[in-house]
Amino acid sequence: MMKTSFLYFVTLMTFAIAPLAAVEPTDRTVAEHAGKLDQWFTVEEAAKIAGKPIDAAQVQYQKIEKTPYTEVVDYSWKGERKRMTTGALKMEIPVPDSIKVGWLRKDTLDQLKALREMTEAEDLAGVGEYAFIVKSDQQYIIYKNGVRFSIWINISNDPKVNHAKALEIANLLLKKI
Numbered sequence: 001m002m003k004t005s006f007l008y009f010v011t012l013m014t015f016a017i018a019p020l021a022a023v024e025p026t027d028r029t030v031a032e033h034a035g036k037l038d039q040w041f042t043v044e045e046a047a048k049i050a051g052k053p054i055d056a057a058q059v060q061y062q063k064i065e066k067t068p069y070t071e072v073v074d075y076s077w078k079g080e081r082k083r084m085t086t087g088a089l090k091m092e093i094p095v096p097d098s099i100k101v102g103w104l105r106k107d108t109l110d111q112l113k114a115l116r117e118m119t120e121a122e123d124l125a126g127v128g129e130y131a132f133i134v135k136s137d138q139q140y141i142i143y144k145n146g147v148r149f150s151i152w153i154n155i156s157n158d159p160k161v162n163h164a165k166a167l168e169i170a171n172l173l174l175k176k177i
Contacts, residue, residue: 030106030147037061037073041101041173046075049165049172050099050155053077062102072102072150081157100152101169107148112141127167128174140166144177 033040038061047054057075064070076098085091109130116123116132124131128144140151151173153166 030104033104035071037071037102037104040104040176041073041169043075045169045172046099049168050075050077050097052097052155058096070103072100074098074100079155095154097155098153099155099165099169101149101173103148103150105148106146107143108146109143112143112148115141124167127170131170138162140170142170142174144174147177149173 038059043057043059044054047057056077058077060074060076062072062074064072076096079095079097081095081097082092083095085093112130120135121132122135124133124140124142128142130143131141133140138152138154140153142149142151151166151169153162153169155165156162
């Protein structure tokens with residue numbers, strides 16, 4: 001009886017532990033941060049990079065679909081910049097300063113390269129294992145260790161400033177993967 005109970009216990013533990021051991025680091029990274037992107041990239045980190053006060057930040061957590069892969073954390077601050085509207089009525093509209101991080105998901109290098117080929121993009125050398133900027137919406141797509149994520153930044157009218165800050169964010173987040 002004791003021998004049967006022991007074998008039953010060992011069998012149960014094998015089936016309980018085996019799935020945990022089979023979870024790849026990629027899966028753990030994505031699952032660990034799902035629903036918690038604001039902990040992966042904090043308001044304090046965003047404010048420091050943007051050069052803005054933490055207490056003035058507006059934080060929005062967006063989810064486009066019912067899947068964690070479409071989550072975006074959006075940090076924004078009231079900005080001094082304005083843009084003109086087009087159309088019959090010309091108006092100046094304030095432009096908020098913002099940093100968005102999201103779309104954290106498991107991916108393969110081949111899938112990412114296929115995505116890169118379908119878009120008008122510019123490669124980013126020396127960032128993660130593979131990275132590029134989608135020119136249409138200035139989306140920085142970064143890949144490392146089977147994980148990809150995106151960064152959108154608009155804190156300056158100077159594209160060089162936005163680019164430098166996006167790379168700073170990418171390098172910060174790559175250390176956390």
